[in-house]
Amino acid sequence: MAGAQTNRLDNGGLIDRTAPLKFRFDGKSLSGFQGDTLASALVANGVKLVGRSFKYHRPRGILTAGSEEPNALVELRTGARREPNTKATTAELYEGLEAASQNRWPSLSFDVMSVNQLFAPIFVAGFYYKTFMWPAKFWEAVYEPAIRRAAGLGRAAGVADPDHYDKVWAHCDVLIAGSGPAGLAAALAAGRSGARVILCEEDFAFGGRLLSDGGMIDGLPAAEWLSRTLAELAAMPDVRIMARTTLFGVYDGGTYGALERVNDHVPSPPEHQVRQRLWRIVAKRCVVAAGALERPIVFAGNDTPGVMMASAMRTYVGRYAALPAKRIALFTNNEDGWRTVETALGAGLQIAAVIDARPDISPSHRSLASRNGFTVLHGSVSGVDGGKDGVRKIAVSLTGGARAEVEADGLAVSGGWNPAVGLTSYHRGRPKWRDDIAAFVPDGAPPGMVAAGAANGNFGLGACLAQGFAAGAAAAHNTGHNGKAGTAPVADDETFSLTPLWHVAGKGKAFVDYQHDVTASDIELAQREGFESVEHLKRYTTLGMATDQGKTSNVAGLAIMAAVTGKSIPDTGTTIYRPPYVPVAIGAFAGHHRDETFHATRLTPSHHWAAEQGAVFVDTGLWKRAQWYPRAGEKDWLQSVTREVKAVRSGVGFCDVSTLGKIDVHGPDAGAFLDRVYINTFTNLAVGKARYGLMLREDGIVYDDGTTSRLAEGHYFLTTTTAKAGLVMQHLEFCRQVLFPDLDVQLTSVSDQWAQFSIAGPKTRELLKEIVDPAEDLSNEGFPFMGAREVALRGGIKARLFRISFSGEMAFEISVPARYGEAMARNLMRAGEPLGVTPYGTEALGVMRIEKGHVAGPELNGTTTAADLGLGKMMSTKKDFIGRVMAGREALVAPDRQVVVGVKPTDRARRLRSGAHIIPKGQTPGPGNDQGYVTSVCFSPTSDQWIGLALVERGRERIGEIVHAHDPIRGEDYEVELCNPVFYDPDGGRQRG
Amino acid sequence: MRIVCPFCGERELGEFTYLGDAKPVRPTADAGEDAVHDYVYLRDNVAGVMSENWYHGGGCRAWLKVTRNTLTHEIAAVEPAAGAGAAKVGA
Structure with missing residues (x-):
């Protein structure tokens, strides 16, 4: 099998000849050894042509032996693991490796698009900018897709990466x-x-x-x-x-x-x-x-397959025992390049000639040449005769003006080294x-x-x-480590001698940036067109902007720009260097944060019970919340949700509301602290009572709402919305630590410590009697509306009980330590069975809050004031609080602000949708008469029609007015009546009963 | 970037949340609308060393005053906010 490796030396190299490996390149079976890269194995198999260039589709070979490689990019692997633009020079060979060349059609050796080379004179720097300017809409539809097909790199797999x-x-x-x-x-x-x-x-x-x-x-x-x-x-x-x-x-x-x-x-x-x-x-x-990194010298035909960096040639011969050519020439401007000659001679290769651009050549090199029968030419390579099969002849401009020709099948180039x-x-x-x-x-x-x-x-x-x-x-x-380091390893330094040479004038394309097909004449053109600054040069010509980031090209590009502008290279300067040094897959940055582990998932205390009940879950932030609990025979979510609402309004139901943010506020100044962060007052809240609170941002806009209960003299328990739980904690800590450090108060997040359930409906007390210790008085006198206190449960567990209602029904919320949350759900179901207890999800919760006209996320939308929400009277005038002064600004108290109002279609059978704009009746919809929009909608089982809340200009003064709901997204336009936002039990008798 | 939290030690950026300039002081209740407007909206766009509020939400939940160079990201000092953490203990 190794016999197929025509260009492999019989001995030497750091490859394991006892471990032969089969691989395929463009479908052709080849072989190599453990220890090879794909590139070294291709070299060993005599493969010179490995790809087509980006713009001109020129045949390209392997230039380097490292991660700076601009040419030898392949699609590695197949199917979902296909990875485009993989450098053959760093891809390790393994058994069964499959690689395909890129940017060619139908095949690497016969590429239709190489016709681009005929049009090369027009594909100059800025070609796309200059050519595809008009008509503008052609860019997306015609030009860009065509250009992307013709000029591109490898193809992505197009399916999800199966690896971790x-x-x-x-x-x-x-x-x-x-x-x-x-x-x-x-x-x-x-x-x-x-x-x-x-x-x-x-x-x-x-x-x-x-x-x-x-x-x-x-x-x-x-x-x-x-x-x-x-x-x-x-x-x-x-x-x-x-x-x-x-x-x-x-x-x-x-x-x-x-x-x-x-x-x-x-x-x-x-x-x-x-x-x-x-x-x-x-x-x-x-x-x-x-x-x-060894740098190339720019000369005509320097991209012909077979032209290779001198150090890379040493690597292929020395490390991999693979011969890139049989008869090589060296073009160098420095001493180091000569080491390639020594390596090549050691491997038995023929040296055709050394073309050295320096004025002086050492006697030892001269004797090496005469001993081994090759000539040393003073001068530069000015052209290469060859093609997809490699280098054939090399044209040399001798110092003094004469010309010479060298026959060789490989050309090693050394232009010096860039750190x-x-x-x-x-x-x-x-x-x-x-x-x-x-x-x-x-x-x-x-x-x-x-x-x-x-x-x-x-x-x-x-x-x-x-x-x-x-x-x-x-x-x-x-770093504080002073152990005995011993002495440094010692070696001789090699002779260093270099005469700078960047670009050799000649006929034909001379490439600076191989991967982006940027030539020396592109740089000269950019300069003539005024793009002299290196940052402009880079963007205009795309020099150094390919996947190799110009590792082999940037300095040569600067040097050529320096030459045409008459500046020095340091005065020309470098572009800004940015990471990453090599391309890094997005998958590596993402790590395990994808699919179901994209973010953490928070489960409510009753989650597993709810899952057993067949609940449909909805993602709210990180939480999974039960959205509704479908029952056999129900044909859609609306039927389930309507059943749940009716069951609560006529009997009793419960809902896990543990996702609300919960904060314990302790200390002698706890009340004073809450007075400063809420618009209303909490110092005068009696122990054992709860109160709804609203907090503003310092700019006067509503931030969050929730109920706060006073459990003891210096102990309040505050709840936030689910969405803002973390942010409100952060805000309150800022108020406590930075704004009001004089207050003696401490905050503790207890969101995860308590499982909280809302129990609602006229039969709530009957259900609670089965849960709560019979000694606790749950009557209207013993536990009035907005009462809040600790109670004992049957069995002795302490719970917190709050008589608050979001649904408008007679309701309690009960908190137990989170570890009892699931048991509480099961207990409520068991004890409530004779009462027909119904678990309800966030949809039914939402329906009932809309029926009651309670505002929530869609109304607390970062643009509304307390007055917009109908809560302006809550703003205390007797104290300072966050947002007080800015809330008084003219525009925030203007009479024509959009305020919360109820809406219902005049056609009772019509479905209302949120997002519809409110337009005065009889007017053509437009930005000039857009008076607001519908924020929340539901089908109200109680009203037996679709209802909603809306933010409407002067809405509260317009109750009873008929307006248009204009919905251009869904192509709908219908009449709605502006109404009281409290659709259900407006005087609140049920929740107080 | 890494911040040395006075309570938790050196921690990486991901544990912290940035708020901004720590210089503006919240006006007193009777300061008037202009003063509050300046406090809420006016910020210097500092190129260089500035004092900033950072929140160690992924750690001890302390608000910190961080002296940072916005050009180099060098952090010269980290102090707890006046009311942070143990500052009140024994006060």
């Missing part, structure tokens, strides 16, 4: 990004000093460039030093080293984001395991040893330019973060080790 994602926190003293020589040296120093260390490595193997380039450290071959070091770190209990984990962002207060690809390297996660895990790491110090300045720049740090390496290095890193090694512009192996070690030791010391 996790989110976790971790804390450490020293966080290290990268496990190259600098990162490992930092971990050694920090770990030995006794610090808690977390090291994140993006790759599945530790070692960074050591895996590809080798070298000697402390007199040992790099591989041996690496295994000793990893063993030492593994033995340290407070050092955690994590593979397949990318540190992608830094946030305030030393919080870092990291993505661990737990199971991306297997076909699907094992059962009960997550696919990926998002780490939020809180670290006191961070050492960024993320290395550097990975992402992490250090995410807090708006602007990297600074270093002339000696012609690159930006970190500056203005977030507090507690330092860069070390290549990430800090120190490329030599010896320098990486020394600086990493020093940074690790300093970080440990700064």
Whole structure:
């Protein structure tokens, strides 16, 4: 099987030849080994063409060997797990892997849309802005869909992701990004000093460039030093080293984001395991040893398959024993590129030529060339002859003006190295330019973060080790860990020599941003059209805006802009760096917060009993509340709800109202405190009594309502609406702690401590007698309307009993400790059976409150005043309270405000719907005569017709007037009568009876 | 962002709720409409260090006065509100 791997060396590499793996690329069966990436396996199989470019559909090959890859993006996996835009260079090979190339039709080698290349002269920067301007409505209907089909990346799966994602926190003293020589040296120093260390490595193997380039450290071959070091770190209990984990962002207060690809390297996660895990790491110090990225040189045809970064070529040959070409040329402007020649020669490859842009070439390189029979050309590559099958010939402009041609099937390119300045720049740090390496290095890193090694512009192996070690030791010391760190690992530094070269003029497209098809001429055009600022350049040309965020392109783009504007590169500046460093799936950010675990679910104390009864539940905030209790034979919700209402009004029913917010208010100043937060007065509320209260926002608008009972001299019990329970608690704590710290009062949220039931209907007392201790007097004299006190239940449990009514019936609310809530529901059912007791849900509750004209959420809508709700008289004039002054503003007391009024259709058979606008009779509806709208509606079994509440201009002065309910959404227009909002028992005799 | 709650210790942002400028003082009952209007509506849009009200709703429910730089998110000080937590104990 390995025989199929035509470009695999017989020996060497960090692959496991005893573990062959089969995989498919565009349906074709291929093979590789454990330890391969998809890219290295494709290289080993001689595959050069891996994708088509974004805009021009040009054939593209593999450019890099890491997460900076702009070209080799594939759709990985199939079905629901299909993941578009996956980098073949970081995707680990596994048995049965399936990948498909992107952005081509019908096939990769014959792509119809490559005709775009013929129109290339018009697809310049700003093409879409300039071309698809008119007619405007064509954009959505015609242009955009067509453009998206032609220019795009991979296809999303289109169905729900079947995998799980996790989110976790971790804390450490020293966080290290990268496990190259600098990162490992930092971990050694920090770990030995006794610090808690977390090291994140993006790759599945530790070692960074050591895996590809080798070298000697402390007199040992790099591989041996690496295994000793990893063993030492593994033995340290407070050092955690994590593979397949990318540190992608830094946030305030030393919080870092990291993505661990737990199971991306297997076909699907094992059962009960997550696919990926998002780490939020809180670290006191961070050492960024993320290395550097080799940068391309921009020249015509630099995107031909077979053109590859020189360091990537070393990685494929050295680490994976896979040969990207048989006869290669090197185009370099620096010393480091030459290492690729050494690696290639070691693997038995032919060197066609080295094209070196520097003026001087060392004698040792000259002798290497003569020993191995290749030529060294002073000059630059000006063009590439080739196509989808790869490079054929390379055109060279020699220093001095002559031209030459080199025959090769691969071209290694090295334009120097850019330190990975992402992490250090995410807090708006602007990297600074270093002339000696012609690159930006970190500056203005977030507090507690330092860069070390290549990430800090120190490329030599010896320098990486020394600086990493020093940074690790300093970080440990700064977090209070001063154990013996020992001495830093020692290695020689490689020679460094570089002559900056960014762009070689030539005929044909020269790509800066491979992934977004941005060429050198696009940048020149942007400059001519006035988009000189780097932020404008970026947005106009889309340079650096692809999924690779311009890792291989940004600096070259700036350099070209600098050249055409005559500015220096540092004066041209960089764009703002933003996380994430690599794309992170939304699923990883969501973690388990999806579907039924999207948010917490709160169940009422009687929930399980209600579920047994077959209740239909409704989500109200986090709560599940019983909405109605259908019975056999009922054909719809309206029938069930109507039955429940009639049962309450004629007999007795009960409803779980535990979702109301409940707050105990204690202290000598409890009453004074309530006087300041409610518009009405509570200091004069007698012990044993309850009172309805209304609170305003400081701007005079109604905030919340509820009943408050005085259970003892310095003890009030306050209820809030279900929706505002948390917010009212927060508001009251603000009033207590910030506004009125002089008051001696304490608040305790007891919402979850009490199960509360409303028991309503003329037979309420008969039912309660079976529940409450017979010694308790429940008569009108012994327990009058708005009474509130503790009572004993049969069996001895203490309960709180409140004679309050939301339904308009004779009613009580009873509170028992939450753990007795379910038993209470069962008891009420059992004891109430002879009385025909009926459990009712939130719908029936709503019907009865509308029949009684009680306001609720739809009326307490953040725009209404107390007077709008008909509660203006509650506002005390004898005290100050929150919202008092602003509630008196002219507009809030204007006579033409929309106020709550009842509405009923003149046609008694007609259904009323909330949202309908109120228009004066005989007028054509329009914004000028829109006088309000219907807020709440129900079918009233008591009135035997649909009724509602509405907010209507001067509504209370217009009782009896016939107006239009205009409902353009539903296409309805009908007459309604404005009426008293209290439809049922307006003098309140029933609730007092 | 992380806030060191004086009662609970260092906690992450998600436990806290932001209210805003801690500088405005609620006017006395007789201060008049203009003073209350300013208190309710007028806020400085500070680029730099400001004093803010934060609520530790995911912890001890204390209101905190946090001195924070709005440009860098650096937190210089965290104090409990005058009536927060144990401040009244023994008073």
